[in-house]
Amino acid sequence: MTSNAVVLYRSDSSACQTGTGFGTRERKRLDRARERGYLDARCRNPQRIIEAFGLWCWRLKVPMVWFERQSPRSKYGNVRLELFTTPNRLTASGQEAMQAIGMTGRAEVSAHAISCKRVPLNRIEDLAKAMFRASTRAGNYELEKHPACEFAASA
Secondary structure (H helix, E strand, O other): OOOOOHOOOOOOOOOHHHHOOOHHHHHHHHHHHHHOOEEEOOOOHHHHHHHHHHHHHHHHHOOEEEEEEEEOOOOEEEEEEEEOOOOOOOHHHHHHHHHHHOOOOOOOOOEEEEEEEEEEEEHHHHHHHHHHHHOOOOEEEEEEHHHEEEHHHHH
């Protein structure tokens, strides 16, 4: 088993996670993210934990949602949703639903990713939960059609 494969197991029940390099806090943070559907990446070095969570989302084909502080002592944070871990993209109604959530601050919405900047920390977890639910609601997403796949199917 590679070190990337062990993030799919719960930290307290898997002896395979001893070589991952994650401490107890990071493993608990990943476990909470798997239960909730979004990652709280408000830690000192979030890059490794975001990558591990992204791998887990990619393997399960679920949207990747995480949030972090804008800077170490900021009162604001950033929330991100990426559909690159799924074979789906947001429909027009899905993009409208994301706008209707009431995102504060600066938001960039596309069919594949959403980034909300300068979200107050007291609203950040609620926004992440709402974004995850809206991105997985039927009618808000559709299967991405790639031109190469359509060409191969017609040949």
